[in-house]
Amino acid sequence: MAAIVSHMTLEQKIGQMTQPDIRWATPDDVRRYYIGSVLNGGGAWPDMHKHAPPAEWAALSSAYYQASMSTGMAYPVPIIWGVDAVHGHNNVYGATLFPHNIGLGAAHDPELVYRIGRSTARAVRATGITWAFAPTLAVVQDQRWGRTYESFSSDPALVRRYAESYVRGLQGDLNGAGDVLATAKHFLGDGGTFHGVDQGDTRVPLDQLIGVHAQGYYGALDAGVQTVMVSYSSWNESGEGDRGTRMHANRYLITEVLKQRLGFDGIVISDWNAIEQVPGCTRTHCPEAINAGIDIVMAPEDWRGFIRETIEDVRRGDIPMSRIDDAVSRIVRVKLRSGLFDADPGAVARQFGADAIADRALAREAVRRSLVLLKNNDGVLPLAAGSRVLVVGRGADNLSLQSGGWSRTWQGDENVNADFGVGESLLTAIRHTVGEANAVYSETGADVDVRGFDAVIAVLAETPYAEMRGDVAYPAPMAHSARYPQDLAVLDAVAGRGVPVVTILYSGRTVYANDLINRSDAFVAAWLPGSEAGGIADLLFRATGGAAPYDFTGRLPFAWPRTQCDSVGRGVRFPVGYGLSYARAQRVSQLAEDTRADCAH
Ligand code: BGC
Ligand code: BGC
Numbered sequence: 050m051a052a053i054v055s056h057m058t059l060e061q062k063i064g065q066m067t068q069p070d071i072r073w074a075t076p077d078d079v080r081r082y083y084i085g086s087v088l089n090g091g092g093a094w095p096d097m098h099k100h101a102p103p104a105e106w107a108a109l110s111s112a113y114y115q116a117s118m119s120t121g122m123a124y125p126v127p128i129i130w131g132v133d134a135v136h137g138h139n140n141v142y143g144a145t146l147f148p149h150n151i152g153l154g155a156a157h158d159p160e161l162v163y164r165i166g167r168s169t170a171r172a173v174r175a176t177g178i179t180w181a182f183a184p185t186l187a188v189v190q191d192q193r194w195g196r197t198y199e200s201f202s203s204d205p206a207l208v209r210r211y212a213e214s215y216v217r218g219l220q221g222d223l224n225g226a227g228d229v230l231a232t233a234k235h236f237l238g239d240g241g242t243f244h245g246v247d248q249g250d251t252r253v254p255l256d257q258l259i260g261v262h263a264q265g266y267y268g269a270l271d272a273g274v275q276t277v278m279v280s281y282s283s284w285n286e287s288g289e290g291d292r293g294t295r296m297h298a299n300r301y302l303i304t305e306v307l308k309q310r311l312g313f314d315g316i317v318i319s320d321w322n323a324i325e326q327v328p329g330c331t332r333t334h335c336p337e338a339i340n341a342g343i344d345i346v347m348a349p350e351d352w353r354g355f356i357r358e359t360i361e362d363v364r365r366g367d368i369p370m371s372r373i374d375d376a377v378s379r380i381v382r383v384k385l386r387s388g389l390f391d392a393d394p395g396a397v398a399r400q401f402g403a404d405a406i407a408d409r410a411l412a413r414e415a416v417r418r419s420l421v422l423l424k425n426n427d428g429v430l431p432l433a434a435g436s437r438v439l440v441v442g443r444g445a446d447n448l449s450l451q452s453g454g455w456s457r458t459w460q461g462d463e464n465v466n467a468d469f470g471v472g473e474s475l476l477t478a479i480r481h482t483v484g485e486a487n488a489v490y491s492e493t494g495a496d497v498d499v500r501g502f503d504a505v506i507a508v509l510a511e512t513p514y515a516e517m518r519g520d521v522a523y524p525a526p527m528a529h530s531a532r533y534p535q536d537l538a539v540l541d542a543v544a545g546r547g548v549p550v551v552t553i554l555y556s557g558r559t560v561y562a563n564d565l566i567n568r569s570d571a572f573v574a575a576w577l578p579g580s581e582a583g584g585i586a587d588l589l590f591r592a593t594g595g596a597a598p599y600d601f602t603g604r605l606p607f608a609w610p611r612t613q614c615d616s617v618g619r620g621v622r623f624p625v626g627y628g629l630s631y632a633r634a635q636r637v638s639q640l641a642e643d644t645r646a647d648c649a650h
Contacts, residue, residue, distance in 0.1 A: 050381050054374060056123035062377045063359050065126060066339075068318070070349035071109070072097070076116035079128055082356060083120050085380055086345060087113060088131040088182070089140060090321065091459030091515065099457065099468060100142040103176045103403055110177025111395025126381060127389040129230070131180035131318075135199065135455050136579055137165075137412070138172035143470035144406040145172070146452050146579035150185060151557065152419030154201035154606030155576065155628075159214040161415060166218020168408040171227040175405035177395035179387060180230040182278060184215040186265025187240030191617045192607060193527065194245035195519020198453060198557030198577055202606035203618060204625060205264035212268030220273065224388040226397050233269035235280030235320060237302055238262045244523040245616065247516055248281035248326075258284065266311070275315040275383045277307065279343060281323050297335075298327045303342035316379050318345040334358040336367040344376035407471050409581055416575075416584025421603040422629040424572040424637040429504070429549040431597035431631065432590050436503040437487045438479065439548075441494035442539050444510035444555050446476040453557055453577035454515030461513035472580025475508055475553065482586045493535075494542035505543045506589070509536040509565065510555035519557065524649035526613035529560045537564060544568040553585060559605065561613035563622070563640040574605070597631055604628035614648035 054062075064083025071089045078084060095101045095109040110130055117128035138144035147153070147165050156162075166184075173181055188208050189200040201211045212233065221228035241262050242249030251262070266277070280296045296302070297319060307313045324335035324346060333354030338346065339362075348355040362368045384390065422430070432438070444450045448469045454461040457468050466474065473481075480488045491497045499505060511533070521527055530537035544550050545568075552569035554562065557577055566572050575585055592598050609623035610616065618625075622640065629635055 050378060050385060053124045053126065053381050054377050057377065059360055059363060061122055062373050063356050063363070065377050065380050066345055066359070067352050067356050068131070068345050068347045069352040071095070073350045074352065076112040079113055080116040080120050083122065084117070084128060085126065086129045086131060088347065088349070090349060091133055091140065091455055092457070094140065100470065102143070103141070103398065103401070103406055106141065106176035106178065107395040107398035110398065111393050114393045114395055127384060129180050129384060129389065130178045131182055132173060132178050133183070133455060134169050134173050134181040135183045135185065137169055138176065138406055139455050140457060141172070141176060141406055142457070142468070145408045145412045145471055145581070146456055147412050148415050148419045148579050149198040149453055149557065149577040150201045151198040151606055152576035152578060153211070153415065154207060155421050155603040156415065156418035157207065157604055158418060159210045161418060162211050163214040163218040164411060165415060166215045167221070167227070168411055170219045170221065170229045171401070172406040172408070173229050174227050174394070175398050175401035177398040178229070179389065179394050180232070180276070181219055182232045182234060183219065184212060184231065184233070185235070186212050186233050186269060187235065188261050188264065189240035189607070191242070191245030192558040193521045193523060193616045194240070194242065195247055195514050196516055200240055203608070204606070205261050207606070209264040209268040212265040213272045216269045216272035216274045220275065223275070223386050226400065230275045230383065230387055231269070232276045232278050232318070233266055233274045234278035235282070236266065236277050236307065237280060237296060238284050239280040239282050242282050245520060247520050250283045250286040252285055270311055270313060275386065276318055277313065277315070278318050278320055279303065279323065281320050281326065295327045297323050297343065298337045298341050300341040308342060314379065314382065316344045316383050317342055319343050319347050321347050321349060323347070334362070336362045339368050339376070340372060344379050409471070412579055412581040413584040413587070416578045416581050417587050417599055419576055419578065419603050420585060420588060420601055421574040421605055422571070422601040423574055423609065423623060424566055424569065425629055425634065426570050426636055428634060429570040430551060430589060432504050432551070434591050434593040435483055435487060436590065437501070438483060439494070439497060439499060439502040439505045439543070440476050440479060440488055440490045440508065441492065441505060441543055442508035442510070442536065443492055444475070444508035444553070445490060446474045447510070448472060448474055448580060449513055450510035450555055451475070451577070451582055452579050453513045454519065456513065460515045460518060469580055473582055475582035475585055478583040478586035479506065481583070482590050494539050499543050499546045499548045502548055505548055505550045507539055507543065507550060507552045507569070508555070509533070509539065509552060511557060514557070524647040526645060526648055527561050527610060527616050528613040529554070529556070529562045530564055531613070540565060540568040551589065559607045559609045561610045561615070561643065563642050566637070567640055567642070600632055601628060601630045612643040613645060
C-alpha cells in the first residue's frame with residue numbers, strides 16, 4: 050500500500066479522492082483524471098436507460114474498470130462504483146425491493162437483516178458494482194423527518210444490533226464474489242435534528258449524541274464496516290446562519306473520535322455536494338472538509354473544478370500532504386482488502402444469472418415479518434378462505450406507493466408498475482389468494498354496493514418521497530388525512546355499512562390516524578413493504594378449511610402518536626413494541642379524534 054501511494058503524483062492522489070456521478074463522468078474521464086470512484090445517484094442508470102438489464106450495468110462497470118487500469122499510473126489502482134442499494138438493489142429494473150428499514154425494524158430479527166444484506170450484496174455484484182451506501186443508522190427522534198423510513202427504529206439498541214448484522218451480510222468476508230463494501234451513514238446525529246428537519250441541526254449534549262445517535266456505529270465497526278458517510282446535518286449549530294459545526298467540517302468527531310479513538314481505518318466519504326454547506330466553502334472547494342478527515346468527496350457534477358481547486362489547496366499548503374496521503378492510503382487499503390485489484394467486477398458479474406437480482410421469497414418473508422397489527426376487533430382477521438372482498442384505495446394496485454422513495458428513481462414518485470419488472474401489487478396478491486372473481490377493485494369505493502361483499506380491504510398510502518421532499522414541516526399537523534384527504538374519503542365511502550373494513554396503511558413513519566383507525570375494524574401498519582405484497586396477503590386469509598397459515602409477529606419500531614402533534618414519541622397511542630396477533634387479541638375502543646389546525650398552539 051505504501052509503495053502504491055508513494056509512487057502517485059498529486060493529480061493521481063486527488064483523482065482517487067474524487068467521486069463523480071456516472072451521468073457526468075465517462076470511462077475516458079476516469080482514465081484521464083485518475084478518478085478513484087463513481088456513484089450512480091438515485092435514478093441514474095447506464096445511458097439513462099431505466100430498464101437496463103444487469104448485463105448493461107456490468108458492461109459499464111467493466112468500461113470504468115478497464116479505464117482505471119490504463120491510466121499510466123506506476124501501480125494502477127482500480128475504481129470502485131458505489132450505489133444506494135438501501136432496500137435491495139433499488140435502482141435496477143427487475144431487482145427485488147425489500148421493505149424499507151422501518152419495516153425491518155418492526156421484524157425485530159437481526160438474522161433476517163443479515164440475510165437481506167447477503168441478498169442485496171449478491172444483486173449489487175450481479176451488476177458489476179461493489180459498494181453499497183447502506184445501511185442508514187439514523188436513530189430517528191422526530192418523525193417529521195422525511196427519511197424516517199430509512200431508520201430501523203427509535204431504539205438505539207435495536208439499531209446497533211441491526212447495524213452489525215446488516216454490515217456482516219453486505220460485506221461477507223469482503224473477498225467473495227457476492228460481497229460488497231458497506232457504508233454506515235450518516236455520521237453523526239442525522240436522526241436527531243430539531244423538528245426533524247432534513248439536513249438540520251441536532252441539538253443534543255455529547256452524552257446523548259453517543260448514547261443514542263452513535264450506537265449503530267459501534268455495531269457497524271464491530272462488523273468491520275469499511276466506509277462511513279458523513280451527515281449533511283450539524284451538531285449544535287450556534288447562532289442563526291452559523292454552520293460552523295456542520296458535520297462535514299467536524300474534525301473532532303470525524304478524525305479524533307471516529308478514526309483515532311474508535312480506530313476506524315477505512316474510508317470516510319462526504320455526502321452529495323455536502324461540502325458546499327460548510328461556511329466559506331463551495332461545491333468545488335473545501336479544504337475544511339478534507340482537513341476535518343473526509344477522504345472521498347462526492348462531487349457528482351462539478352468534479353473537474355473540485356480536482357483543480359483541491360490541487361491548488363495542497364500546493365498552497367492549505368491542505369497538508371500528510372492528510373492527502375492518509376486519505377489515499379485509506380482508499381487503497383480498502384480497495385486491496387476488497388479484492389478489487391484481482392478481478393474486473395463487470396466480468397465477475399457475468400458469472401451470476403440474470404435472476405440474481407431477484408429474491409422474491411426472502412422479500413415476501415420480510416414483508417410478513419414486518420407487518421404490525423394495530424387493531425383487530427371481533428377477530429375480523431383472518432378472513433375466511435375464498436372470501437368475496439371489495440378492494441379500495443389508491444395503494445391497492447400501485448407498486449410505487451408500496452415501495453416509497455429510493456425505488457427505481459430517487460424520490461420514487463415517477464414510476465408506473467411496468468418500471469419495476471418484478472413483484473406484485475397487493476391487489477394482484479389478493480386475487481391470487483381468493484381467486485380473480487372474488488376480488489373487485491374500486492379505487493374510491495364510491496358507486497359500489499358494499500353489502501355484496503364479505504369484507505372491504507382498504508389500502509391507504511403516503512405518496513412516495515425521499516430526502517429533502519418528505520418532511521412534514523413544524524407546525525403542520527402529522528395527520529394522515531390532513532395530507533391525504535382522499536384516503537379518509539375512501540373509508541367514509543365503505544365504513545359503517547355492516548361489512549367489516551380492514552385497512553392497510555403504507556407509510557414511511559408512524560402517523561396520527563385515529564380517524565382512520567376508528568373507521569376500520571382491523572388496521573395494519575405495513576410501512577413501505579416493497580415489491581412483494583404477497584407477504585401481506587399471506588397474513589390476511591385463512592387456509593381453505595383451516596386456520597391462518599401465519600400470524601402477525603411485527604412490533605412497532607417507533608411510537609404510534611396519540612394526537613396529530615405527537616411526532617417525537619411523547620403522546621403515545623401505541624407504544625414501541627406494541628403489536629397484536631391472532632394468538633394475542635385485544636379490543637381497541639373508539640379513539641379520541643384531534644382536529645387542531647396546527648401544532649404551534
Ligand atoms: C443522500 C445519501 C446518498 C447520496 C448518494 C445523498 O443526498 O443523503 O444517503 O447516499 O445522496 O445518492
Ligand atoms: C441524485 C440522488 C442524490 C440527490 C441529492 C439526485 O439527483 O440522483 O442520488 O441523493 O440528487 O441532491
